[in-house]
Amino acid sequence: MKRVQSFAYAREAKVDKLITSLSQASPKSVNLNEKIFALTDGIIGSIAFGKIYGTDQFKDQVFHNVLGEAMNMLDSLLAEDFFPRIGRIIDALTGLSDHARPKPEQEDLVDFLTRLMKDESNSFRITENCVRAMLFDAFMGGIVTTSTTILRAMSELKKNPRRPQWLGKPYEFYLERFEGSRIDFRRSNFNLLLFGVGRQI
Incomplete structure (x- = not known):
């Protein structure tokens, strides 16, 4: 619980950024899909990987589209069939190689998993491929499903507003x-x- 509360600043900062961007866009129409996606990418990126990844590193909708296609593929078949070299992509997105460093002040998910991977006193062994798989799950599940849930809730509120x-x-x-x-x-x-x-x- 303390770990979750320690990242409250990240959630508050990203939500504040979203509200500011929406208020500045008024009265023009806004692509809420992009805004919510950037919000969830910012929160998950900050908490799990220590920084924002996709929406800042890739231009326009490229990152969003790639994650969307990956989710569609994962719904039907095994990821390994489509992503034989997913490890390199996950390393680049999550900064796994950047986390091979002394213990940081604020430990994120990658730091925690890297520490477990190096700890030989555990009864179970975590390999680098296990870490990549967990990070891929956190990234895909955390960003895509969360943004989709928020968007569906917003569209439902738009269709059926409550007084x-x-x-x-x-x-x-x-x-x-x-x-x-x-x-x-x-x-x-x-x-x-x-x-x-x-x-x-």
């Missing part, structure tokens, strides 16, 4: 709103997600 006045003080931390409610907030009832149920339990 805040129906919610009753939606922007206030108001615990009493749930008194007398039949909602079981300790189970899988998602009606309370709107209010950040995790903070209110």
Whole structure:
């Protein structure tokens, strides 16, 4: 939990950057797909790999398109069939070779996995290929699926907007709103997600 909280600055900085770019673009139309993709790339890149990768290193939609095609291929067949040399790409994107250095001040996912790989006292052995596979999963799963989920949620809100006045003080931390409610907030009832149920339990 402490490790997740230690990267709060990265999440806040990327969300702030997104909000700023959206407000500056007003009243023009915005390609939300690109903005959300850059947001998730920034957050996952900062937390897992120590810096932003794809959207800054590649121009325009190139990086986004490559990840999209890779996800489509992974849905149907094994990645090894299409990416026989994926190790080099993962090394370049994640900076695996850059992490062969003394212990940094802020340890990211690559540093942690590299340390495990070098630690011979473990009962299990992590190889470089294992590290690449885990980083590939973190990169693909973290960026593509997260941005897709956010985009689908945004499109659903656009199609079916909810009126805040129906919610009753939606922007206030108001615990009493749930008194007398039949909602079981300790189970899988998602009606309370709107209010950040995790903070209110």
